[in-house]
Amino acid sequence: QVQLQQWGAGLLKPSETLSLTCAVYGGSFSGYYWSWIRQPPGKGLEWIGEINHSGSTNYNPSLKSRVTISVDTSKNQFSLKLSSVTAADTAVYYCARGLTVVVPAAMANWFDPWGQGTLVTVSS
Amino acid sequence: SSELTQDPAVSVALGQTVRITCQGDSLRSYYASWYQQKPGQAPVLVIYGKNNRPSGIPDRFSGSSSGNTASLTITGAQAEDEADYYCNSRDSSGNHLNYVFGTGTKVTVL
Numbered sequence: 001q002v003q004l005q006q007w008g009a010g011l012l013k014p015s016e017t018l019s020l021t022c023a024v025y026g027g028s029f030s031g032y033y034w035s036w037i038r039q040p041p042g043k044g045l046e047w048i049g050e051i052n053h054s055g056s057t058n059y060n061p062s063l064k065s066r067v068t069i070s071v072d073t074s075k076n077q078f079s080l081k082l083s084s085v086t087a088a089d090t091a092v093y094y095c096a097r098g099l100t101v102v103v104p105a106a107m108a109n110w111f112d113p114w115g116q117g118t119l120v121t122v123s124s
Numbered sequence: 125s126s127e128l129t130q131d132p133a134v135s136v137a138l139g140q141t142v143r144i145t146c147q148g149d150s151l152r153s154y155y156a157s158w159y160q161q162k163p164g165q166a167p168v169l170v171i172y173g174k175n176n177r178p179s180g181i182p183d184r185f186s187g188s189s190s191g192n193t194a195s196l197t198i199t200g201a202q203a204e205d206e207a208d209y210y211c212n213s214r215d216s217s218g219n220h221l222n223y224v225f226g227t228g229t230k231v232t233v234l
Contacts, residue, residue, distance in 0.1 A: 035223075045159075045167065045210055045225040058221040094166055098223075100214070103155070103173060109214050109223065110157035110172035117166050 002027035004115035006095045008080075012122050018082040022095030022115050029053050029076045033098040035111060036069060036080045038091040046091075050098055051078050085122045092117045126150040126215045128226035135232040136201045144196045146211035146226045154213040156194035156226075158187060161208045170209075171196055198231070206233045 008020030022034070036048040049059035051069045059067050068081040082089060096111040128148040136142035146156055155174060159167035169178050171187035184199045194213075198205055211226035 037225075044228045045212070047223040047225065060222055061218065061220050101173070106153060106155050106174075107214060108155040108157070108173040109212075110169055111159075111167075111212070112169035112172070112178060114166040114168070 002097060002113055004095050004097065004113055006093075006115040006118055008093075008118055008120070010119055010121060012085050012120065013124055014086050014122060015084055016122075018085050018089065018093075018120055018122075019079065020093055020095070020118055020120075021077055021079045024076040024078075024097070029073060033058075033100070034071070034078045035096045035098045037094045037096055037111065037114075038089075039094070039117075040088075040091040048080065048082075048093075085120075087122050090120065090122045092119050094118075126217045126224050128156075128211055128213065128224050130209075130211060130226040130229045132227070133230040133232065135234055136198070137234050138203065139200055141197065141199045142201055142231060144198075144209050144211075144229045144231065146194045146196075147192055148213070148224070148226075149192055150213045150216040150224065151189060151192050151194050153216045155189060156187070156211040156213045158185075158194075158196045159210045159212065160205075161210065162206075167210065201231075201233050203233050206231055 003025045006022040030053040033050040035050040051057045066083045071078045095115040100109040158171040161167040175187045188195045209229045215222035215224045
């Protein structure tokens, strides 16, 4: 059973760069896209971006200018960097495995499993 | 980007049926997936595709879709189903791939 374990700094000052890493255990690393998703305190979920084992990335247009997602296939890990953080970037950040399939008449995507989450607080 | 709109909160009596809806233009082209989130925990996938449950998800959870609306139904709600529920789909607007989540529905089991 695939498990995701994530880690990274939990307290940042404004203008610093957020850095998180997610390790994948117990399953195939290729054949999937690996995503970062965040949730501000008391609010909903926001997709940040994704990467596959080849390093192909897609980013949320609203965050694209500040986001870099990278992959280390030798360790089955992927990482998130978010630059120039502000208080608005305070959130719980999750890593997750994503899958998209084409089924008759539509396309289906889902995220499963998820990492345990990391609270990142931006404060001066 | 597209938006997915959910009712903020619904309540259901123990053992009764509750339906949670998710509305958005992207749902005309993409199936929704549904996530259950309990306080302090990561979201858990409960429904994906047309109406598929991951291993370990009780069969009281089911999904459906019509037009621009996706629904998650809990038939015979249990106390442990009290949680926030989020829908998600690919974003059909714009030229770049994006995924959107619904605004979330808090389910209270009475």
